[in-house]
Amino acid sequence: MMVRLVILAELVAIAAAFAMPESLQGWVLMSLVLATAALMVAIFLPPSSLGLARLLRPSLVAVLAAPALWMALQAVPMPIGKLGNPIWATASATLNEPLAEKITVDTTATMFSLVQYCAVLAAALIAAAIALDRYRAAQLLHILLSIATIVTAMWFGREIAGVAGPDGSPIAVLGVLLSCATAIRAVDQVLRRSRPRTIALSPLPALSAAIIAMIICMAALLIRANSTAVVAALLGSEILLSVFAVRRWFPGLWGTAGVLATATIIFIATATVIPFRTNTDLTIVLSTSSQAATERMLQDVAPVGSGAGASTVLLPIFQDAGVGDSPERPTAAATIVIDMGWAFLCALVVAALLCASILIRRALSRTYDYVFPALGAGALIAVTILAFSDHGILGLGASLLIAALFGLAFGQSLSGAERDAISSETKATSDQIANQAPAPRRRLTSASVTIWPRVSLMVLGIVLIVQAAWMALPDRYFGARSSLPSVLSTAAAGPNAMSKTVSLAAAREDLWIRGGPSFTRDSALAADEQRTAPPMTSDEFARALRSSPLRGDIWLLLAATSKHSSPQPSTAAMLRMSYYTAPNDLDLLPLRVSVALAADAMVRDTDLRELIKRDVSLVVRHRPALKPALVTAYRSASADGKIYLEGLISELDPAFLDQVHARSSRMGSR
Incomplete structure (x- = not known):
């Protein structure tokens, strides 16, 4: 019952982010729902559940907390004046009062970025906890596919009707990858149904739904004529298909090497189709829209950035006059550089490539359920490409959907993780089809195993509640x-x-x-x-x-x-x-x-x-x-x-x- 409530909370949070992306009520609802789900997982996590502890190690907790700490550091007064942005000294002289210098040029914008990052982190960790059970992971996969398909269909309808709205290309790309993963999983179940002692529902409905979703998402991308998004979807799907080919037809070292070599050649050949811009900054090299103001901002950016969320505040200063009806949107990569600095973007790209390689390696080591880590690897490649072409992946709804997808991938990336958090109603069935993994050499006590996941999720839930109160209370006191x-x-x-x-x-x-x-x-x-x-x-x-x-x-x-x-x-x-x-x-x-x-x-x-x-x-x-x-x-x-x-x-x-x-x-x- 608790798991069903957590899945519902994840669904409500993502739906609220898409339905009310510019509504204060939507942000507050999203924070409260994710906070409740995080606290539920932290409190009711079974002591025998080792899977989440394997994933959420102290070192990983430190890595995930680093961006939040950096955002918080940008918003606090600097002990040395030269570390802060010069705008604070200018404003202090104009107001004729002392103002503490900070790295960020806008404290409130940075705080909103911190709210979004905490929500994204909570969505990923909750999805990982849900995905420890293979059946819950399948349910979450179908839910994410439904959300991506519905959002893409709505965006597709707006494009046909000529109604202005946010770019839905990133969601359509995720929809292609999710439908491809669902179809591969269904085909794999069909191929295994003839085996004895295998209990599984009919995969045909899932396969039919995946084909319909694939048609909708690919049609939206092709009609939108966004070549970069199409290539990103194809490259991500290529990783899924390569892992499927290795697991089904080319096992062994030489078979794996052959498939990966072929996939690499196809990958490079496909990447050459992407239209690259010349004589421009690397972060906007794949953008097809005007980025004149973004280039000026990038030339003026400090090594430590201008503060999370600062790109939106700085854009009116650098853009040309009279572009209010069609404001420029910096790419996600350019936004990260302007907000957080070049070092932060480089660290993100390196981390994405490392995580993709880890997921591919784990997918190739799995006998069953290899689709989930392969999906995460494909999504990492696609999202990295999209970061250099548009801004869409930083949207509230898109970022939550991406976080849930990565949580799903990592939750099912470890062999045998699902047996550590198996639900009581599916335990008998799961024992028959779960992977055969050797028992760990050393057993940890339940308290030491679950302490880091419990503490991390509980702290994150409390932070989300505080942030929701910070957003809701001003609305009550100041009105519309x-x-x-x-x-x-x-x-x-x-x-x-x-x-x-x-x-x-x-x-x-x-x-x-x-x-x-x-x-x-x-x-x-x-x-x-x-x-x-x-x-x-x-x-x-x-x-x-x-x-x-x-x-x-x-x-x-x-x-x-x-x-x-x-x-x-x-x-x-x-x-x-x-x-x-x-x-x-x-x-x-x-x-x-x-x-x-x-x-x-x-x-x-x-x-x-x-x-x-x-x-x-x-x-x-x-x-x-x-x-x-x-x-x-x-x-x-x-x-x-x-x-x-x-x-x-x-x-x-x-x-x-x-x-x-x-x-x-x-x-x-x-």
Whole structure:
């Protein structure tokens, strides 16, 4: 019964990640469900279960905990100032208060990345615990195949209908591998059914389902015309088929060597079909989309990275103006380098290749159930290729599905592991078909055997609960997140009208920034909360910047709210930070121009004059739809501001200057 609940929890967590990837409720539900499952496995793990202890050794626990510790280290103050990112010193000088320097440029973004990694780790360990039983492993394989097929079919439908959405290529690739593994397992059962004393259900339904899933996933990849994803799926499937051929028809050293040599030749030949980009960074060499901003970020990245989740925060600074409708997506490899550093990516690639070789070796040493470790090896190769072509494998749903697949592969990678965690209702049957493995030379006591798995899973479950509370409590106290672009547009209509809506939106942005998911709730509820919420002050905007100093929108709102209460040099410094941290965000342009032209002191600032000129030129020449914002800014501008704006417009578009005067006169007469 406990195992069924754990399997259900794994299914609910993955489904929630796919169904609500940008919902706060989805993240909280996922964390709580995985935490409950981890604690259940830790508490109710049978003392006689040696399989998980064989897999989860102290050395492996340290390796798995290393990325989480590195993310946590990025978010804590550095004892030596030079180790931190320079943005903290700049923000400290602008806010005129001491700020501790950190490696990450955005603490909240790093914390969200830590939440996702802990969830992925929990999903993998729970799947490994489930997969110790061969029958539970088969059930988990079918569940993962169903999820991948359904998600791929939905993505396929959106592609046909022309509806924008996240790229489902990684899920389709996993669907191909899962269907191939299911089909091989079914064929292997058919070939073994004639043997006496073998008890197995009819494999034909599983084989039929695998064929249907294979057709759906391959059709989605081919119609999408993603050649890299197709090659990744073929190479991963090749590993599965090679292991199957060795186990069924070419046993022995020479047969294995022949099959592996043939597979290597086919592997290299297939890899040459992948379209490689030339004269570009290695991390984006397989990407088919524009990566101009990513290349600029990679040139500026520090050896220790900019903090987990920082790539999403840094992208608006490096991307070109006016690309908000189709933002650039760095590849997963480029994202890892920007966030964690080059050394971290190299370690991941080496670890992936080592794990793939270990799984292949274990698959070749198995008599039965070799499909599971072979599936893990194929998925490792496919995922590594996909990491250099797109961003999809880092998505919440995709990462959980990949983690469950790897947990399944490693859970069934050791010969005889399933007999150590056999369930009571299947013990009699399993004893008849389990692999014959020699007993270990030395028996460990149950306490020493299960101490590391129990402690690791219990700590992970507690961490997930704490993280869920961290995400849920701000939602309760601050209410809904307003759409900041619409708030800024409203604020630009009158620079002096910094309403409750603006204050609430900025406070909400402090908690759920671009580095994390974009959380939304019912608009009616949001409006009601905005009417009842108390107005917030510039101190609360400053509090947001203490964790996210690259927030150009918050710098702008702080400058707008503090220009009457703070000295003009302080307001100019805040406005300058808004320009530097969000130079190409067109949503900020209306309010930013209004604030910049509202005071003579800011208009006389040499640096600000050049920045204002850039914004005005961008509007007049490339974004005529934003011209009404210049009219509004002209009406509220100071005397010097009006003169400077008139001079800029007369140089760029003299005819528009007459319209500015006419519209301003009509609006003033009302």
